[in-house]
Amino acid sequence: MTRTLLIVSGGAAAAVAAARARDLGHTVVVSDSDPQAPAFAFADSCLIADAHGAVETAAAAERYSRKIRKIDGVLCLADYALAAATVTDRLRLPGLPLHVAELASDRLAIRRCFQSAGIPAPWHAEISTPQELQRVIIARGKAVAIMPVENLGSHGRQLMTDAEDPAAAFQVTREASPSQRVMVEQVPEGTPVMLDCWMQNGACQIAGNADTRDIAGRAVSALGISDGPAVCEIVMQPGSPQVTAIAARLGSEAFLDRAIAAALGSP
Template sequence: MQKTLIVIGAGLESIPVLQRANEMGLHVVAVDANPQAPGFAHAHESVIGCVYTPEITVAALTEWSRQGGKPHGVICAAVDAPGTVAAVADHFRLTAVSAETARLATDKKAMKDRFSEMGIPIPWYQEIFSAGELSRILDECRETLVIKPVDSRGARGVLRLVYGSADMPDPAWAFECAKIESPTGRVMVEKHLDGPQISTEGFVVNGQTFCPGFSDRNYEFLDRFAPNIIENGGDLPSFLDQDTQQAVKDLSGKAAIALGIENSMFKGDMVVHNGKPYVIEMAARLSGGYFCSHEIPWNTGVDFTGTAIRLALGERPDPEAMTPSFQKGVAQRYLFPKPGKVVAIEGVETALVMYGICMVEIRTAVGETIAPATSHPARAGVVMAKAETREKAIKQVEAAVAAIKIITS
């Protein structure tokens, strides 16, 4: 019997998940609010439903089921929508994270509260309710803080406040910038811990954790985009020593379990500060940015997306399927043209044929306007390379980025 997988999200970065589900012989039903979502072309059926509004999606899928549809699993792809996944799973009695786990994973204040209760190392944090409160905290601590919406995504409204620096924004502006990006108007601050930041991605299966995804995050443009915090891809394998990597992986797994993740996947934002790992945030879903679909398989040989789909279908993958079989070099960089109207795009074909380049994706076109980069969705394209070593992959991807010119006026 052919099984049916519901995929919440049908945007550009959802396509690899939809493709993998097709390769696995599944009947694929994609859900998105955009009737023109590019992922719909890779699904057997398309359902219009808001990925961030569980009741709308459940209602739409209920109507779909009345026409004879019967799902066997649900997963979200490149969207931070575990709440919708949980609601759909509860309605159709499928395997997924609980509504409470989804709430903890999308409310950063509640997440930090849970981590604090469970003894998970995290930066100091506090919810704030006014610009005056932010000013007072800055004056008292006199160190770098991060202000962010409690419940947003994609680095929207996330600012680095370096006390006493020339880039330090007005606290009133910073508070409103974060607040406007929160659907509930809630804002929090936390201490900025310096040190290497890492993206982890793994699974919790029958109480055991596996963490094949491990990438050094690249924040080389912190000053360029200050006070916004914009990531510029990442590099694999990590430069960190094996003991430190294992400590980060172990903490990622403990944090996932603390959130209640079971027989599902997790995505961790981690930092190593003064030699000790800390959790910045944890998501109960597949990553975006092609980390789960491209970087992890290229780096480790682990079919991360396929394994996540099997878990969503109620299967229990073998440990070998979640364990790296090698460590090859992978590097990813984004394109950040100058703001303005795009008048020409050059060098794409040159970059595509460069040795080791596996992806060049341009997310703008001539005639479109490039806005200043204030969050991750503003990035104009992505380039990825793979090689035998990390160093070679970085060299290749940087050469390809240099070859591409998005010219603005």
């Protein structure tokens, strides 16, 4: 049976998902603020909406679902979990609970969850001025990164080892944050490993190194995600790996068919 899938954001990964969903016989709607978004080429319908604005995306989806074609499911392949969850909440569709998406969209809240659950993660702090950043660099060296408090992936993230002017870098990162909030984090030594995770009834499956399944599953569970996709970055260190990043979204194509089915309400 043909169903209608909304994909929030229209980047390269979304283009792959849109093409696959159409191959499976579904109608595909893609929302993005960029009229030239790659996934629009594979969409049956396009919505111009900024995924950074969860309410804007939800309003556009609601209008489409009410006036043009009923949306049956929502999929997100970029760091816009809150926008996707706002849509599913408003349209009463399967998806991440809104309060979990809000948590997963805030790096400081994520770190507090990790601390409560005993999950190893790098040292971090919120900073409000370039002077605070300079004091951190003096105390901890330049092996630190600054980033928006919002969990926006690599957007606005800067390594201080690459920054000629930390004060200018701070201003750039603050401008990249919708709330003008900045945090600094130690960059641990070691090789980062990106893991695609799939949670089902609280059990974690991963595409990648099976040795990291336990810590990845604990990290995803700490955010309250019991079902659906997540992406977890782990830095392998002697003795204890550290979870350096996590996102409540689909990563590679490893679990794509499963994610499409789950979004549309199939087991």
